[in-house]
Amino acid sequence: METLSHLGHGFSVAFSPMNLLWCLVGTTLGTAIGVLPGLGPALTIALLLPITYQVAPEASFILFAGIYYGAMYGGSTTSILLNTPGESATIVTALEGNRMARSGRGGAALATSAIGSFVAGTIGTLGVAFLAPVVVKFALAFGPAEYFSLMVLAFITVSAVLGSSSVRGLTSLFIGFVIGMIGVDLQTGQPRFTFGMNDLLDGVDVIIAAVGLFAVGETLYMASRRYAGKDEIVPLKGSLYMTAAEWRRSWKPWLRGAFIGFPIGAMPAGGAEIPTFLSYAIEKKLSKHKREFGTVGAIEGVAGPEAANNASAAGVLVPMLTLGLPTSATAAIMLSAFQSYGINPGPLLLTTQADLVWGLIASLFIANVILVILNLPLIGLWVRLLKIPAPQLYAGILVFATVGTYGISQSPIDLVILYLLGAAGFLMRRFDFPTAPVIIGMILGPLAETQFRRAMTISNGDWSVFYTHKLSLVLLILAFIGLAGPHIWAFIEHRRRRGPEHVPGDA
Amino acid sequence: MLNRRRFLMSTAAAGAAGFVATHLTPAFAQDAPQIQIFVPAAPGGGWDQTGRTIDQVLRSEKLISGSQITNVGGAGGTVGLPQFISQWKGKGNSLMVAGMVMVGAIIANKSANNLSEVTPIARLTGEFEALVVPADSPFKTAGDFVAALKADPTKVPVAGGSAGGSDHILFGLIAKTVGVPATNLSYVPFAGGGEALSALLGNQVAAGISGFGEFSEQIKAGALRLLAISADKRQDGIDAPTMKEAGIDVELFNWRGVFAPPGVSDADKAAMVTMIETMAKSDAWATECKNRNWTPILLTGDDYAKFLADDTARITAILKDLGLA
Numbered sequence: 085m086e087t088l089s090h091l092g093h094g095f096s097v098a099f100s101p102m103n104l105l106w107c108l109v110g111t112t113l114g115t116a117i118g119v120l121p122g123l124g125p126a127l128t129i130a131l132l133l134p135i136t137y138q139v140a141p142e143a144s145f146i147l148f149a150g151i152y153y154g155a156m157y158g159g160s161t162t163s164i165l166l167n168t169p170g171e172s173a174t175i176v177t178a179l180e181g182n183r184m185a186r187s188g189r190g191g192a193a194l195a196t197s198a199i200g201s202f203v204a205g206t207i208g209t210l211g212v213a214f215l216a217p218v219v220v221k222f223a224l225a226f227g228p229a230e231y232f233s234l235m236v237l238a239f240i241t242v243s244a245v246l247g248s249s250s251v252r253g254l255t256s257l258f259i260g261f262v263i264g265m266i267g268v269d270l271q272t273g274q275p276r277f278t279f280g281m282n283d284l285l286d287g288v289d290v291i292i293a294a295v296g297l298f299a300v301g302e303t304l305y306m307a308s309r310r311y312a313g314k315d316e317i318v319p320l321k322g323s324l325y326m327t328a329a330e331w332r333r334s335w336k337p338w339l340r341g342a343f344i345g346f347p348i349g350a351m352p353a354g355g356a357e358i359p360t361f362l363s364y365a366i367e368k369k370l371s372k373h374k375r376e377f378g379t380v381g382a383i384e385g386v387a388g389p390e391a392a393n394n395a396s397a398a399g400v401l402v403p404m405l406t407l408g409l410p411t412s413a414t415a416a417i418m419l420s421a422f423q424s425y426g427i428n429p430g431p432l433l434l435t436t437q438a439d440l441v442w443g444l445i446a447s448l449f450i451a452n453v454i455l456v457i458l459n460l461p462l463i464g465l466w467v468r469l470l471k472i473p474a475p476q477l478y479a480g481i482l483v484f485a486t487v488g489t490y491g492i493s494q495s496p497i498d499l500v501i502l503y504l505l506g507a508a509g510f511l512m513r514r515f516d517f518p519t520a521p522v523i524i525g526m527i528l529g530p531l532a533e534t535q536f537r538r539a540m541t542i543s544n545g546d547w548s549v550f551y552t553h554k555l556s557l558v559l560l561i562l563a564f565i566g567l568a569g570p571h572i573w574a575f576i577e578h579r580r581r582r583g584p585e586h587v588p589g590d591a
Numbered sequence: 592m593l594n595r596r597r598f599l600m601s602t603a604a605a606g607a608a609g610f611v612a613t614h615l616t617p618a619f620a621q622d623a624p625q626i627q628i629f630v631p632a633a634p635g636g637g638w639d640q641t642g643r644t645i646d647q648v649l650r651s652e653k654l655i656s657g658s659q660i661t662n663v664g665g666a667g668g669t670v671g672l673p674q675f676i677s678q679w680k681g682k683g684n685s686l687m688v689a690g691m692v693m694v695g696a697i698i699a700n701k702s703a704n705n706l707s708e709v710t711p712i713a714r715l716t717g718e719f720e721a722l723v724v725p726a727d728s729p730f731k732t733a734g735d736f737v738a739a740l741k742a743d744p745t746k747v748p749v750a751g752g753s754a755g756g757s758d759h760i761l762f763g764l765i766a767k768t769v770g771v772p773a774t775n776l777s778y779v780p781f782a783g784g785g786e787a788l789s790a791l792l793g794n795q796v797a798a799g800i801s802g803f804g805e806f807s808e809q810i811k812a813g814a815l816r817l818l819a820i821s822a823d824k825r826q827d828g829i830d831a832p833t834m835k836e837a838g839i840d841v842e843l844f845n846w847r848g849v850f851a852p853p854g855v856s857d858a859d860k861a862a863m864v865t866m867i868e869t870m871a872k873s874d875a876w877a878t879e880c881k882n883r884n885w886t887p888i889l890l891t892g893d894d895y896a897k898f899l900a901d902d903t904a905r906i907t908a909i910l911k912d913l914g915l916a
Contacts, residue, residue, distance in 0.1 A: 130639065137647060227795035228779075268666060270780055273699040273755030273915050282673065285666030285700060352789035408808050409788050420640060426882040430808020494663070541779050542748040542796060 087214055094442030098450055103146050106139075107447050110147040111454045114154020119162050121170050121295050121488035125155040126413035133417070136424040141440055146447040148418050153205060153451045156397045157459055160197040160390055165190055165469050166481050168299040168488070173356035173393035175294045175523055176364045176385075179245065182298075183381030190470055191324040194463045196334045196383055197390035199326075202456040203335075204342035204391035208398025209448045211346045216406045223351040223403060228538035229549040231353050233559035235532035238358050240566040241365035242525075247378065247518040256517050260525020263288050271537050283497040290526050292489050296502045297519040299485045301509015303478045308510070324464055326383075334387040337367050341391025349399020352411045353535070356396040357527050363388035365566070398448070405441055407431050623656040629679060629687040630662045631671025638668070638688045640883070641716065641847050645688070645867075648875045654866050667696025667756075673704045679852040683859025686712065686867075690847035691757055694899075694906050698916045699755040706903070710851040710860055711895040713867045716885035717844030718802040719822035720761050722834070723815040725794050733819040733837035736798060737769050748777040750787040750796040755915045756780075757845040758800045761821055763909040764841045765834070773912040791815060802845060803829075804884035822886070844888060846902075848895065864891050 097103065117123045129148050136144050159171035164181035177197060184193040211219065226234075246253030266277040267287030278284040326334065341363045348354040348362075367388040368377050376382035403409035408429035410416035422429045427437055434441055472480070489502045512519050543549040551557045628646055632638040642660055649655045663671035668689055675687045687709065697705045722733060730736045739747050744766070751758030759780065763773045779796055781787035788806070791799045792814055799806070799815075809815040817831040821843040825833060834841045851863055870876055871889045880887050890898055910916035 127633070130633070133640075134643060134647070224789055224793040227790065227793055268700065268753075270753055270782055273753065273759075273780075275700060282666065282670050282700075282702070285670065352786050403789065407788075407792065409792075411786070411789070423883050428804075428808045428884075431812035431814060432808060538779050541777055544745045544748075544777065 090438065090442045091213055091446060093439070094444075094446035095449075097142055097439055097443030098146065098446040103143055103443070103447065104450070106143045106147040107150045107450050108454060110150020111154040111157075111451050111458060114151035114156075115158035115455070115458060116154075117151070118155035118158020118160075118170050120491065121162065121168055121291055121485065123488065123491050124171055124291075124414075125152045126417055128155075129414060129417045129421070133421055133424065136421050141422075141425045141427065142443045144421060145418070145440065145444045148421065149444055149448055150451045150454075152414055152418075153394075153397060153448065154455060156205075156394050157198065157201050157455045159393075160201070160386075161194065161466055162484075164193045164197065164386070165466060166299060166484065167302050168481060168485055169291065169294045170488075171356075171393075172290050172294070172527070173360055173396070174390075175290075175298075175357070176360040176389040176520075177393075178294075178298055179364065179520055180377065180381045180383075180385030183379065184383065184386065185381070185467075185470060187380040189381065189383075190467045191463050192326045192330050192383060193381065193386050194466060195325045195460065196330065196338075196387045198456055198459040198463070200334065200338040200341065200387045200391040201394040202452055203338045204345060204395040205398060205452040205455075206449065207339075207342040208346045208349070208395040209445065209452065211395075212398050212401050212405065212448070213445050216402045219347060219350045219399070219402050220406045222347065223354070225555060226351050226353070227553070228535045228542060229553045229556045230559065231351075231535040232532060232539055233550060233556040233563070234348075234354075234358070235528055235535060237559050237563040237566065238361050238528055239532070240563055241361040242521050243567070244365040244368045245378075245518060245520040245524065248516075252517045253521050256512065256519065256521035257525040260522035261529040263293060263522070264526035264529040265533075270534055271541075281497075283495060287530075288501055288526070289492055289498070290523065292492065292498055292502050293505055293526055294523050295485045295489060296505030297509035297512070297522055299481055300502060300506025301513055301519065303481050304506060304510035305513040306474065306478055308514075324467070325460075330383050333371075333373070333383050336370075337363070337384045337388035338391040340366060341388040342395040345392035345395030346399045349396025350402040351399075352403060352409060353531070354396065354399070355412065355531075356393050356400075358531075359392040359396045360389035361524060361528075363392040369570075401448075404429070405433060405444075408433055623653055624684055626655050626658045627679075627682065627685045628658055628660045629671065629675050629685060630660060631668035631675065631687065631689065631693070633662060638690065638847065641690075642688045644876075644879050644883075645686070645715075645849070645870065648870050648873060648879060649866070651875050652870060652873050654870060666700060668693035669696050669700050669702045669704075672697070672702070672706075672709075675850075676704050676708050676853055681854040682852055683855045683863070685852055686849045686863070687852070688847065688849055691760075691845050691902065691906070694903050695755050695757065695760060695910065698903075698907055698910050706850065706899060708853050710853060710855055711899055712849045712851050712860070712863050712891065713871065714846050714848035714888060714890040714895050714898065715867070715871060716880060717846040717888045718804060718885060719820050719826075719844055720758065720800055721803040721806050721810075721820050721831075722765075722798060722800055722818045723791065723806050723810065724798045724818060725791055726814055726816055727794075728797065728816065730798065730818065731816075733832070733834070733839060736818055737765075737839065739797075740766065740771050741769060744771050744775040745777050747798065748779050748796045749798045749800055750779045750781055750790045751800040752780065752787065753782060754778070754780045755910060755913070757802075757843070759913065760906060760909055761841065761843050762800050763913045764843065765839050767909065767912060768840045773909070774914055776913075802884075807884065844886065846888060847885075848890075860892075867891070 117128045128151055159174035160177045163169045163174040163178035164185050167178050167182040169175045169178050181193045242257055266284055268275050268285050344363050345359040348359040367384040371384045373382050400412050400415050403411050404415045410419045419429050489498050509519055539549055628642045630639050630642040646658045663674055679685050724730045749762055759778055762778055766773050766776055790796050806815055810817045819832055819834045819837040821834050823842050
C-alpha cells in the first residue's frame, strides 16, 4: 500500500500543467520519430540531452519517457502500412500487419496495435510500479547459460515464419547469420567479414536490413509485377476500426504478449525483439485461423507482438529504476541524463529521488493514455495512404526508406547496403524464399553466439552449465516441446485413430 | 529560460534526421570565434558527452559564440578518424574528441590511420577504473584476487567492457605485473556497463573491471565490494586503496582529450590550446567534471603529444600479449 501512496504522489507531480505539456510533446515527438525508420528513441533523446541544462529533472524525464513510449507506438504504423519497420521491435508486426493492410484491413491492424500497445503498456507500467523488486531478482538470475537457452527457445519461432519449404526458410536463416556476423567480434575485438572496410566494422544495422529486404525488395517486386497487370492492394474493406470478431481475436494475444514482453524486457540482455518473435510463434500456434497467417494477414500476429514490444519497453525501466542498470541504448542515454543533473542512478535511486521516479512512473500511465487518444483518430488519416495509386505509393516508400536509412548514420555506405539488400529481397521474393528468417537470424544469431561463448568462458569450457542451471534446463525443455511437441502429438493422434489398420500387429 | 537556438537546434535535429544540426548556421555572430566539434561516436556516449560539455562550457564562459557538433560514429572512432584527417585538414577552428579507447581500437582494428596524424591539443579528463567483486565474494582484498588469479587464472572469470577496450587492457596489465600469462585470462566482455553489472550482481562472474562511475552506486549500496582503483592516488570519499598500494604496480586512466586536424597553423594551434586551457580551469568545467565523475587531468600541447606516444606504446604491448594486436 506504500506503493499506492507513492504513486499518488507521483501523479501529483506528473499532473502539473507544465509536466503534462512535456508529456504531450514527448509522446507526439516519439510517435513521429517512431514512424521514421532509422531515427529511434535513443538517438532522439541523445540529441535532446542538452535540454537537461535548461529544465527541471522531472520535466526532462517525463519528456524522454514520452518519446520512448511514443516511438513504440509509431514504429508499428509504417510496419503495417508500408512494410517499412521504424524500429527493430516492430519488424514482426510487418509480417502480418502489412498483409492485413493489403487485404483491406489496415485500419483494424493499426487499431489492434494501438489498443494492444495501450493494454500492454499499462500492464507493463503496473508491473514497474508494483513488481519491480521481484522481477529484477528473477532477471538477475539470468546468466549467459540461461540467455543461450532462451535464444534456443526463440529459434523455434523461426519455424513459424519458414513458409512452405523448410529448406528455403533455413537457407534464409543462415543468410541472416552471416549478415549478423559482419563487424567487430565483441568477444575478441577482431573484425569479421568486413573485407577491410571501416564502415562495416560496426556491422549491418538490423533496421537497414529489414527496410531493405521488406520495403525495397517488396517495392521492386511489385514494380516488376505491374507489367503483368496485377495490383494487389485493397484500399479498405469493412469497418475502419475493429469488428466484434476482431476484438474477440485480439484480447488474448494482447494479454499473452504483455506477459511475455514484460519479464523479458526486464532482463538485462532480453531486449524488445525476442518477446515479439516468441509472441508471434505462440499466436500462430494457438490461432484458430492459421490459414490467414502469411496470406491475408492474421490479426493475432499483430496484436500479440505489438503488446509484447510495449510491455518490454516498460520492462526495460525495471532494472534502470531499481538498480540503475541501463539495459538498452535508450535506457543508457536516459541514465546519462540523470548524470547531467548530478544524480547517480543506482540501487538507492528509489529512496533518494522518490519524487522523480514516481513522477516518471505516473507520467508513463499518462503517456499511455495520451498515446492511445493520439493514435486512434490518426488511423483514419493513415489508412488513406493506401488510397495513393500504387506507383506513387511505392515511389514514396523508396524515398522514405532512403531518407530514413541515411538518417541512421549519415553514411552513404548504408544506402549501398540498403539497395543491395533490396535487390536480394527482390530475388528472394521472386524465387519464393521467405525474408523474415533473415532478420531473425541477424538478431538471434549474434546474440546466441555471444551468450554461448560467454557461458563457455565462465564455465571454462564445461558444457554441463546448460543443463545443470535449472532455469536453463527448463528453457531447453520448453524449446524441445515447442519444436518436437506438435510432431509427437500428431504421431500419437495418427496412431490412435488409424493405428490398427496402418500398423498391423502393433494394436 | 530555454536557450532558443539550442532548443531549435536539437528539435530540428530530432525532427529532420540528425544531419540538419550540423548544417545550421548560427543566427548571430560576436567577437568570440565559432568552432566546429567533431565527435567520432554516436550521440549519447562518453565522447559525445565530452564534446557537448566542452561546447556548453565554452559558450557559458563566452570563449566562443557558437559551435557545430558533427557525429560520425562507429568502431571505437576508427570510422570517424579517417574523415577528420582527410576532410577537416587545415581547419584551425576545429576540434575532435577522442581518447584511450580510440588508441586501442586503432590497434585492434588494424586501422590505416592513427592519432599521430592529428594535432594534439589537450588531454582533459580521465576516469580511473575499479576492480570490484560481488558482495558475498570470498575475495576480501585485491591480494585475495591476485592470489586466486595466480593459482588458476581460468577459474577467475572477470567481466568488463568490449575486448581490447580499457577494461580489458587494465586486466591485461594487472596480470602482466603479477606474472600471470595474459593468454590464460578468462575475460568476459560485455557490450555495455549495464550488462556487465548485472553479471556481477547475479554472481555470474568472479570479479569485474570497469570505470569507477559504472560501479559507484552499487558499491555505495553494498551490492559490490571495491577492491582497488587504478588512480594515481587515494580519492576523497572512496574507501579503497589504489592498485599500487594494494601491491599491483599499475596505474590507468581511461583518458579523453581533444585534437585539431592535421595541417593547422602554429598560431591556430596555440590559440586553441589557450582557449581549452582557459575552459579547463573554469569553475563551470570543474562542476561538470564533478557531476560526471570525470577526473580533470589537464595536459596540453607537446606534453600531451609525448604522453600519447607513451600510452600508445604501452597499449600496443599489452594488446599483443592479449593476442589482439
